[in-house]
Amino acid sequence: MQKTLAASPGTLRKRIKTLHEHYRDQPGALLTILETVQDSDECRYLSEESLTMVSEVTGVPLSRVWSVATFYSYFNLSPQGKHTITVCRGTACHTRGSLNLLREAMALMGVPDFREDEETVFTTADRLFTVRVVACFGQCALAPVVEVDGVIYSRVTVSQLCSLINGLRKGGKK
Ligand code: FES
Known part of the structure; x- marks a missing residue:
């Protein structure tokens, strides 16, 4: 997949960390984080890099992050058109x-x-x-x-x- 983060990796990592600390242990926290990450991408999708980053920062296993990202049709796993x-x-x-x-x-x-x-x-x-x-x-x-x-x-x-x-x-x- 292409690397097309609109936010720099450092900025995105900070954003994820802030959300993770804010919503810690609340139901739906992972959905909020994934939504933010997708909206931060200029092609409105969740790249492999970004999903791995979500897993690393939140401590949620990558398999779980992937299963949530693939379950909801709202999330895009490939770059989207304008x-x-x-x-x-x-x-x-x-x-x-x-x-x-x-x-x-x-x-x-x-x-x-x-x-x-x-x-x-x-x-x-x-x-x-x-x-x-x-x-x-x-x-x-x-x-x-x-x-x-x-x-x-x-x-x-x-x-x-x-x-x-x-x-x-x-x-x-x-
Ligand atoms: S079938 Fe319900 S809006 Fe199209």
């Missing part, structure tokens, strides 16, 4: 065309022969976009639902999604 597009693939969204939305998004990412059963998260080589799916946003009445950079869009059409993506692309890279 923009994240999440397409809901729940039943309500599926029946209202979310597979078409996903395929169009992937075609715009240069993957015209995208197979949903093979990929659940895709990041473009230039790291401008990450496309992922979710089981349900809990907004089924507004299907199909797509989240772009944390903003929920409802009753999305293919043309709306394409113009959103093209607009982000024109916005430039990191």
